[in-house]
Amino acid sequence: MTMKSISIAALLSLATVGHAYSPNPAIGLAAKGMGLLKPIFGLEAQIQAAALGAISKVDKDDVVQEINYQKTQNKALIYTYGLSPFSSEAKAILEATDYEFKEIELGAEWFLLGGRGSVTRVALSEEVEGGATSLPKIFIGGKCIGGCNELSELATSGDLDSLLANAKVPKKGAPAKKGAFSFFE
Secondary structure (H helix, E strand, O other), X not given: OOHHHHHHHHHHHHHHOOOOOOOOHHHHHHHHHHXXXXXXXXXXXXXXXXXXXXXXXXXXXXXXXXXXHHHHHOOEEEEEXXXXXXXXXXXXXXXXXXXXXXXXXXXXXHHHOOHHHHHHHHHHHOOOOOOOOOOOEEEEOOEEEEOHHHHHHHHHHOHHHHHHHHOOOOEOOOOOOOOOOHHHO
């Protein structure tokens, strides 16, 4: 391999850093369209949470406490459905960054949630303006930024990286910070 070919390869790899993933415009368009169904999904979510939550004896206050705990323990956090293309798209966007995030999958899809997952879905809807019950729900620095559409817009505009950095989200593979008495750990 010549010096010239190494330099070109290095330049190409540098050009793709930070742009390893471009949000899928079809998913983005579909995510915007889902907003039209928000009132129907909201009613369905309330009924599902009330019915399944009561059967499972789920305490909504416990669920809210758990969400708040997760928000404080994880600088970047995403709640997902396993089969959702919107959740998959949001995860792909986050995975393309140099930052760590935690995923909490509530279930395969909204209609397969049990009592706790259904109550969690409703509690998460209270974290966003407008009360959308759809997933994913993404938290950065403890604040819900919204779902797939909002994350995609941040990635496209180039603001996602600075938002993650400003929230002090750890970089992938970075050593964990130790406390003042780290020699005991």
